[in-house]
Amino acid sequence: MTTPVNPGSVVAPAPPWALLAELTHACPLHCPYCSNPLELARRSAELSTDEWTDVLRQAGELGVVHTHLSGGEPLLRPDLERIVAAAEAAGIYTQLVTSGTGLDEARLAALTGAGLRSVQLSVQHADPGANDRIAGRPAAFAAKERAAALVRRAGIPLGLNVVLHRDNLDAVDAVVELGLAWGADRIELANAQFYGWGLLNRTALLPTRDQLARARETVERRREELAGRIDLVWVVPDYFDGVAKPCMGGWGAVSLTVAPDGTVLPCPAAASLPDLDPPNVRDHRLAWIWQRSPAFNRFRGTDWMTGPCRGCPRQEEDFGGCRCQAFALTGDAARTDPACALSPDHHLVREPADGDRPEAPPYVYRRPGAVPAPAPAPAPAPTVLTTDGPKGRN
Amino acid sequence: MTRTAQQWCPALAPALMLRHDAVRGTDLLVLPERVVVLEGHGGMVVGLCDGTRTVPGIVGELAERFPGAPVATTVPAFLDSLRQEGWLT
Ligand code: SF4
Ligand code: SF4
Numbered sequence: 001m002t003t004p005v006n007p008g009s010v011v012a013p014a015p016p017w018a019l020l021a022e023l024t025h026a027c028p029l030h031c032p033y034c035s036n037p038l039e040l041a042r043r044s045a046e047l048s049t050d051e052w053t054d055v056l057r058q059a060g061e062l063g064v065v066h067t068h069l070s071g072g073e074p075l076l077r078p079d080l081e082r083i084v085a086a087a088e089a090a091g092i093y094t095q096l097v098t099s100g101t102g103l104d105e106a107r108l109a110a111l112t113g114a115g116l117r118s119v120q121l122s123v124q125h126a127d128p129g130a131n132d133r134i135a136g137r138p139a140a141f142a143a144k145e146r147a148a149a150l151v152r153r154a155g156i157p158l159g160l161n162v163v164l165h166r167d168n169l170d171a172v173d174a175v176v177e178l179g180l181a182w183g184a185d186r187i188e189l190a191n192a193q194f195y196g197w198g199l200l201n202r203t204a205l206l207p208t209r210d211q212l213a214r215a216r217e218t219v220e221r222r223r224e225e226l227a228g229r230i231d232l233v234w235v236v237p238d239y240f241d242g243v244a245k246p247c248m249g250g251w252g253a254v255s256l257t258v259a260p261d262g263t264v265l266p267c268p269a270a271a272s273l274p275d276l277d278p279p280n281v282r283d284h285r286l287a288w289i290w291q292r293s294p295a296f297n298r299f300r301g302t303d304w305m306t307g308p309c310r311g312c313p314r315q316e317e318d319f320g321g322c323r324c325q326a327f328a329l330t331g332d333a334a335r336t337d338p339a340c341a342l343s344p345d346h347h348l349v350r351e352p353a354d355g356d357r358p359e360a361p362p363y364v365y366r367r368p369g370a371v372p373a374p375a376p377a378p379a380p381a382p383t384v385l386t387t388d389g390p391k392g393r394n
Numbered sequence: 395m396t397r398t399a400q401q402w403c404p405a406l407a408p409a410l411m412l413r414h415d416a417v418r419g420t421d422l423l424v425l426p427e428r429v430v431v432l433e434g435h436g437g438m439v440v441g442l443c444d445g446t447r448t449v450p451g452i453v454g455e456l457a458e459r460f461p462g463a464p465v466a467t468t469v470p471a472f473l474d475s476l477r478q479e480g481w482l483t
Contacts, residue, residue, distance in 0.1 A: 015417050017429055063417035065424055093411050093424040118409055118426040157409040157426045185409075186427070 012291050013300060015063025018255035019092070020070055020268060021052070022393075023083065025260050027072040028101045030136030030365035031124065032201040033163050033192045033392040036072065037271040038371045041260040049079040051281065053086040055258055058286040060090030064256075068097050068120070070393055072260070075102035081114045088115030095120055097161070097393070100147030101140060108150050118157040120188075121147055125167070126174035134167060136365040148182040159186040163392040164215065164237075165205035166360065172215040176222045179230060187230065189219060191237035192392065195269050195328040197366045204360045206352060209240055239353040242341030244321025251299035251323060256290060264289045266296060268393065269324040273333050299323055299334075306334050308342040404452070404473050404482040405445030412440050423481060430481075435460075439469060443482055449473060 025040040047055070056067070067087050074080055075098055087094045095118045096111065121144055124134035128141035135141075151158045160179050164172065172189060179187040191212075194202050207215075216234065223232045238245045248255060248267045257265045262281040265271055270278070279293045290296055298304065302315050309320040320326075321337020329338045329348045338345040364370055406412055411424040414437065421437020423430040432440060435456075442452045449470055456465040476482045 061417075063415070065413070065415060065422060065429055091413055095426055117411065120426075155408060159426060 013252060013296075016059075016254060016256050016290055017064065018066040018068070019056075019059050019064045020068050020255060020257040021055075021074075021083075022070055022072065022257065022259050022268065023052070023074045023077045023080070024072040025368075026076050027099065027366075028076075028137055029073070029099045029122075029140055030367050031122075031134060031163070031197075031392060032136075032363035032365055033165060033198040033205055034366040035193070035196060035198070035268050035393040036366065037259075037268075038196055038200070039271075040072075040368050042368075045261040046077075047258075047260065047262050047281070049082050051262065052079075052083045055262075055281050055286065056083070056086045056090045056092060058281075060092050062287050062290060064090075064092055066093045066095070068095050070097040072393075073099050073101065075107065081110045084111055084114040084116050093117050095159075098122070098147065099135070099140065100144035101137070103143075103147040103150060105150055108154055112154055112156060116156070118159070119147075119151045120159040120161050121151070121184075122161050122163075123175065123178065124162070126171050126178040130168065130171070134363075136363070136367075145182070148184070152183045157185045158183060159188060160184045161188045161190065163190050163192050164207075165192040166207045166211065166357075167205070169207050169211045169215045173218050173222065176219075176226070176230075176232065180226075184230060186233065188233045188235065189215075190233075190235035190392070193269075193322075193325070194239070195322075195324050196272060197364070198392065199328055200364050200371065202352065203358060204363055206239070206357075207237075208357055209353065212237060212240060238322075238325075238337075238339040239349045242339070242346070242350075244318045244337040244340040244343075246318040247322040247324075250319045252290070252296040253300070253319075256286075256296075264293075264295075266299075267324065269322075270295075272324055273327055276333075304334055305336075307336045307344060308340070309336045312342070400450060401448060403445050403448050404443040404477065406440065406443055407481055407483050410481055412437065425481070436472065439472060440476070440482075443473070 024043065024046055025036050026043055069083065074096060084094050094116050096116055097120045099122050123131065123144055125131040131141040132138050148158060162175055176187060192198050192205050198205060219232055219234045226232065252266045257268045258281065259265065259271065263278050264281060265278050270276060276295050278295045279289045305315060305320050309315055321340055323333045325339060326335045326337050327333035330345050335345065336343040338348040340346065409426055413422055413424065415422050421432040423432060442455060453465050453469050456469060473482060
């Protein structure tokens with residue numbers, strides 16, 4: 001396809017600040033909202049240690065200063081210490097994003113010795129039983145509790161990352177208490193986003209408006225009480241307010257994602273766009289990928305916009321919303337995000353958001369083969385109910 | 395200035411990384427979830443916060459390097475604002 005001529009393809013775009021490294025899609029947990037793609041990369045396709053080292057060196061030269069070492073579960077990579085060291089050598093700040101399973105004292109010491117700077121731990125619920133049910137793994141909560149204590153003892157910053165949905169929004173106060181008890185510096189409360197696994201499980205995960213309003217009030221109250229003690233971050237839900245979220249700070253504007261097999265994407269969810277033809281570090285230099293690849297230029301700037309986004313005064317603030325959500329709900333990634341009240345497709349989020357809540361169906365847990373390949377076609381206008389960027393991932 | 399402020403020897407909080415960004419030609423503070431661009435000589439000032447120098451010591455060094463600059467007023471205020479953010483201890 002042709003890339004629309006936009007300033008981004010004439011003048012080199014500003015360099016990226018951050019890189020999300022999905023080191024593996026393997027994971028001991030099976031969260032039903034996971035932001036990994038429905039088609040998970042096989043372990044045999046994963047980049048080698050040398051390839052990651054080269055990617056991080058290139059990233060540093062390109063201007064990346066921060067990386068989330070994520071997955072799946074990055075601790076499943078036996079060479080994680082060497083990858084941390086490679087980032088450190090490239091001048092890149094490292095944060096490990098983990099489920100906590102597999103972290104012990106020796107491993108953490110090796111990681112901090114290699115230069116690891118901070119840890120973000122995912123938590124599914126403040127109640128151990130509920131946590132393990134959502135995660136699809138027994139004793140997952142106990143592993144998190146141990147991991148949090150280890151990180152605290154190591155003296156590096158600890159953040160908790162909690163994806164919020166119908167089954168844990170009512171426990172948001174308990175989650176804040178848990179964060180305090182575990183000594184977290186920061187709790188990110190990220191409302192679930194509905195594409196990929198989240199869309200597949202939307203009926204089970206979509207909260208009610210009342211639930212959300214109560215949780216929002218609780219968070220505001222706790223934030224005031226705890227100012228200066230803990231950083232409480234509330235990542236807004238986009239089905240309910242009629243406002244599109246500024247995804248990833250704009251397409252190809254701030255950060256890039258490298259998938260386990262070396263595919264490079266403007267956002268982890270963009271793997272779902274069928275005609276994106278994303279580049280791979282095995283074929284191209286990262287600088288070319290960021291500056292010149294058609295995939296990264298596809299939705300840069302505003303020239304690609306359609307419908308109400310054209311000429312809209314908010315187009316530099318929200319960039320027309322989420323491309324992956326536009327595709328998932330309408331089948332066209334260039335349409336206005338249906339989350340925006342001005343979108344002609346807004347009923348696609350409004351109806352499920354305000355409709356009756358049927359009995360929650362069981363989760364479709366995230367695991368290889370859970371969804372018949374190829375991934376299901378974009379959901380047709382759903383009348384029945386089913387993150388920084390998508391957040392639900394380690 | 396209070397006695398404690400006189401004796402305070404600012405140091406970068408452990409989680410932070412102070413670095414020069416050659417690509418953008420600026421100094422940065424990199425945090426767990428954020429990057430702070432230090433304008434002007436901000437990076438140089440933070441670089442002096444190694445836990446051994448007092449605030450008057452830092453001001454004195456800068457006054458020597460930049461004669462005539464209003465460092466006696468601007469630098470303590472700048473350091474204080476970084477402490478309030480939790481970036482200096
Ligand atoms: S029309 Fe487009 S640019 Fe305007 S507010 Fe909605 S999503 Fe944003
Ligand atoms: S999901 Fe959102 S963040 Fe991701 S590419 Fe799509 S628009 Fe961007």
